Amino acid sequence: MGYDVRRAGWLPLLGVTALVGVACNLALPLVLGRAVDAVITGADTARWLGLTAIIIAVDVAVGVIDTFANTAVVAATTARLRHRLIRHLLAIGPAGLRPFDSGDLVTRLVGNTADAARLGLSVMLVGLAAITPIASVVLLAVIYPWLVLAFLTGLALVVVMLRVFTRQTGEAVAAYQRIQGGIAARLTESLAGARTVAAAGTASVEEHRILRTLPELHEQGAISWRVLARSAGQVAVVGPTVQVAVLIVGGIAMVHGRISPGDLLAAGQYAAMGLGLGGVAGLLNQYARARAGAQRGREVLDRSAVAYGRTPLPAGPGRLEFRAVTADVGEVRVEVDLAIPGGAAVAFVGVSGAGKSVVAELATRLREPSSGAILLDGVDLSELTHDDLRSAVGCAFARPVLVGRTIRDAIAPSGPAAAVATRAHDFIGKLPHAYDTLLAEAPMSGGERQRLGLARAWHAERLLVLDDATSSLDMVTEMQISNTLTDDAMRRTRLIMTHRLSTAARADLVVWLDGGRVRATGTHRVLWEDPAYREVFR
Numbered sequence: 001m002g003y004d005v006r007r008a009g010w011l012p013l014l015g016v017t018a019l020v021g022v023a024c025n026l027a028l029p030l031v032l033g034r035a036v037d038a039v040i041t042g043a044d045t046a047r048w049l050g051l052t053a054i055i056i057a058v059d060v061a062v063g064v065i066d067t068f069a070n071t072a073v074v075a076a077t078t079a080r081l082r083h084r085l086i087r088h089l090l091a092i093g094p095a096g097l098r099p100f101d102s103g104d105l106v107t108r109l110v111g112n113t114a115d116a117a118r119l120g121l122s123v124m125l126v127g128l129a130a131i132t133p134i135a136s137v138v139l140l141a142v143i144y145p146w147l148v149l150a151f152l153t154g155l156a157l158v159v160v161m162l163r164v165f166t167r168q169t170g171e172a173v174a175a176y177q178r179i180q181g182g183i184a185a186r187l188t189e190s191l192a193g194a195r196t197v198a199a200a201g202t203a204s205v206e207e208h209r210i211l212r213t214l215p216e217l218h219e220q221g222a223i224s225w226r227v228l229a230r231s232a233g234q235v236a237v238v239g240p241t242v243q244v245a246v247l248i249v250g251g252i253a254m255v256h257g258r259i260s261p262g263d264l265l266a267a268g269q270y271a272a273m274g275l276g277l278g279g280v281a282g283l284l285n286q287y288a289r290a291r292a293g294a295q296r297g298r299e300v301l302d303r304s305a306v307a308y309g310r311t312p313l314p315a316g317p318g319r320l321e322f323r324a325v326t327a328d329v330g331e332v333r334v335e336v337d338l339a340i341p342g343g344a345a346v347a348f349v350g351v352s353g354a355g356k357s358v359v360a361e362l363a364t365r366l367r368e369p370s371s372g373a374i375l376l377d378g379v380d381l382s383e384l385t386h387d388d389l390r391s392a393v394g395c396a397f398a399r400p401v402l403v404g405r406t407i408r409d410a411i412a413p414s415g416p417a418a419a420v421a422t423r424a425h426d427f428i429g430k431l432p433h434a435y436d437t438l439l440a441e442a443p444m445s446g447g448e449r450q451r452l453g454l455a456r457a458w459h460a461e462r463l464l465v466l467d468d469a470t471s472s473l474d475m476v477t478e479m480q481i482s483n484t485l486t487d488d489a490m491r492r493t494r495l496i497m498t499h500r501l502s503t504a505a506r507a508d509l510v511v512w513l514d515g516g517r518v519r520a521t522g523t524h525r526v527l528w529e530d531p532a533y534r535e536v537f538r
């Protein structure tokens with residue numbers, strides 16, 4: 001998928017207005033020269049002065065349209081890029097996003113998209129900027145061919161300077177954006193752990209850690225400006241020198257009667273316009289920022305989105321099969337070969353790090369297996385359509401992140417009935433606006449958050465996976481939810497990753513994980529005979 005930032009409704013209009021603007025600028029010296037000659041000779045004065053006025057008026061008009069369209073193009077393109085990036089970010093899934101820091105992603109999405117939105121525009125403007133020097137050469141040749149020689153010498157110098165400028169500025173800008181992303185990443189990390197930082201009293205250490213690359217950021221910013229200033233200075237020296245050379249050649253030609261005073265005036269202006277590439281340095285700087293911003297967006301878009309299949313989920317009891325499944329998680333390999341009967345309540349137990357969460361992610365397709373297949377009622381999860389998979393399978397986590405504005409949003413697509421089943425309804429009823437209470441105005445305990453997380457997952461029609469999702473609940477509430485779970489009225493298949501003995505004891509079946517593998521399966525009562533199994537619950 002490309003990162004096309006050139007498609008925008010206003011861009012063609014901008015191209016036309018910019019082109020008209022360039023044409024006006026190029027025509028003006030010639031027409032002005034004619035007007036001067038007309039004033040000297042007394043012939044056609046009104047015609048040339050009138051034409052001069054028209055050109056100036058058109059130039060002003062396109063300038064106004066240009067400013068408006070410029071803003072419109074950048075705003076519309078920025079919005080489009082942000083939509084596209086957000087859509088893609090959410091489609092990549094947790095596994096694909098792992099290499100990125102969230103703060104860095106925010107920078108890419110907010111700041112870098114605004115830069116990237118100028119890519120099409122700056123490519124067009126840099127392209128149009130080349131018209132003026134080329135046309136100036138042609139027009140100087142039309143006025144008097146020898147003028148071209150003086151002019152080209154200066155132009156060659158300026159082009160070399162701008163090439164050096166483009167390279168240096170591109171490097172500095174890319175480094176600047178990368179360092180900015182790093183600062184944002186550390187800041188988000190720190191904000192997420194604000195409580196830990198406060199408790200440890202390490203705020204100043206954090207401040208230094210977050211901003212430790214500030215000197216490098218400053219250095220890269222300074223390099224960009226130094227490069228820009230140097231180029232502008234060089235162009236400022238070369239420009240007038242070449243203009244003087246053109247005027248000397250032109251002056252001699254005028255003395256010999258080869259060109260008119262008006263021509264000399266026009267030649268002087270073309271020399272200045274053709275070499276007045278100081279503005280191009282600014283454009284190239286904008287182009288470098290846009291390119292670097294687009295590159296950072298492309299890195300995200302290059303990560304492939306989770307692909308869903310086209311197979312609808314057939315009717316079935318919710319039988320879940322792990323067929324020779326392996327999953328490589330960092331250095332660890334999890335291996336599972338297992339068939340879970342439909343409608344069973346299965347507890348997955350094992351010491352910390354045994355692989356319970358990895359199995360939960362695999363069962364809900366939040367992680368892809370490295371090999372093997374996971375089937376729900378005979379269909380590989382990866383072949384199921386998005387809607388069938390997500391309505392059939394739900395997952396609740398130990399530390400749920402509540403998203404949305406209100407409590408109602410946070411448990412959607414489930415509704416109040418799910419909140420009743422997961423014992424969340426009682427505390428929701430005590431909130432000022434019950435289900436319409438804003439999340440920001442509803443301070444919640446860990447257990448209450450877990451109950452909302454459970455309610456959210458409750459919509460699952462066939463497979464419900466609870467990854468330590470009741471670990472913060474008090475004994476009574478946990479027991480109540482366990483009862484609802486073990487006597488599930490919807491007869492769904494339930495995988496319950498747990499450290500709790502009572503949950504394992506109530507399950508139809510226990511899968512004992514050890515070092516990423518299934519060590520044994522059976523009922524809790526039978527497994528309990530094994531001292532090593534009993535050790536898991538110590």
Ligand SMILES: Nc1ncnc2c1ncn2[C@@H]1O[C@H](COP(=O)(O)OP(=O)(O)OP(=O)(O)O)[C@@H](O)[C@H]1O
Pocket residue numbers: 329330331332350351352353354355356357358359468
């Ligand atoms: N993103 C990751 N990168 C590298 N290793 C990981 C990652 N996630 C998990 N692991 C490793 O995979 C193994 C299994 O982890 P998992 O979270 O599934 O254990 P768990 O049984 O759920 O533990 P707990 O009971 O503490 O939640 C562990 O060794 C863990 O360190």
